[in-house]
Amino acid sequence: MKDRATVLCVQDGRILLVARERSRWALPGGRIRRDEAPHEAALRELEEETTLVADQLMYLFQFNGFNTQHHVFFAEVGPHLIAQPGNEIARCRWFAPVKIATLSASVPTRGIVELFVRHIGVPAPAGVRRAP
Known part of the structure; x- marks a missing residue:
């Protein structure tokens, strides 16, 4: 099984997705190199x-x-x-979490976002208070 560092990057209540040319949307991330820790790979890939x-x-x-x-x-x-596309990435875009389920996104991306929203929640956009 391959190891990958994946980053759930949130800004103003939206989640950042990236896509290569003619590819599905995915969370930023990539392969963990032999000489680096997972968090180092996550920072590098982001x-x-x-x-x-x-x-x-x-x-x-x-x-x-x-x-x-x-x-x-x-x-x-x-x-x-x-966020600006770099390396092999052609597109970067911020999405509301509910929108991600309707996108052409990778299966792991959908699963990770679903778990995150269900168990942790997404921080509210700046200036917006959630009801207690």
């Missing part, structure tokens, strides 16, 4: 694919795909940061 540099990552959970084990990390980025 920056390579989106140009975003996360100040902090929080480890969330492992998610087993068909032949890949995803080490899932959470990163919240400020509203002033802009």
Whole structure:
């Protein structure tokens, strides 16, 4: 089974997805190199694919795909940061969590987002208070 660092990056209550040319939407991330820890791979892949540099990552959970084990990390980025496609990525876009289920997205992406929303929730957009 391959190991992959996957980043759930949230900004103003929306989740960042990336896509290669003519490919499905996916969460940023990639293969963990032999000489790096999963969190190091997550930081590297986020920056390579989106140009975003996360100040902090929080480890969330492992998610087993068909032949890949995803080490899932959470990163919240400020509203002033802009994601730009980098490396092999052609598109970066922020989506409301409910919209992701309707996209042409990878199966692991849908599963990871569903688990995250159901068990952790998505931070409210800036300036919006949730009812207690």
